[in-house]
Amino acid sequence: MxxxxxxxxxxxxxxxxxxxxxxxxxxxxxxEKEKCYGVAKAGKNDCATKTSSCAGTSKTDGQKDAFMMVPKGLCDRLSGGSTEG
Missing domain, CATH: 1.20.5 (Single alpha-helices involved in coiled-coils or other helix-helix interfaces)
Known part of the structure; x- marks a missing residue:
């Protein structure tokens, strides 16, 4: 060859x-991802919230009904993070 x-x-x-x-x-x-509520910065959430219909529309940092997708197991280690919305 x-x-x-x-x-x-x-x-x-x-x-x-x-x-x-x-x-x-x-x-x-x-x-291996999970929804993590209460950790997204304003305007950086991944999906709709109870008060808005689109991703990227959270109004405040740490909004309790806004979530981000994070690696499984990370949310419990983040300050203010919760897997329940």
């Missing part, structure tokens, strides 16, 4: 392996 063919085959194999790793990591990361 020519050196260019070997290099090309190696590069393609690496890209395929990387794509598989990213896909499996993304799936795991998506499953």
């Amino acid at each position: 020519k050196k260019t063919n070997i290099a090309l085959a190696t590069a393609v194999s690496g890209l395929i392996a990387l794509a598989g790793t990213v896909a499996s990591t993304s799936a795991v990361a998506a499953e």
Whole structure:
């Protein structure tokens, strides 16, 4: 085999392996998130609240009904964070 063919085959194999790793990591990361209420800065919430209909519309820092998606287990360690809205 020519050196260019070997290099090309190696590069393609690496890209395929990387794509598989990213896909499996993304799936795991998506499953390991939870809603954390009371920690979003004003205008940085992830979804609608009881008082607004869109993401990014919380009025105050730490608004109790506004949440952000955080890695599972982190919310309990954040000041003011709660997994219940």
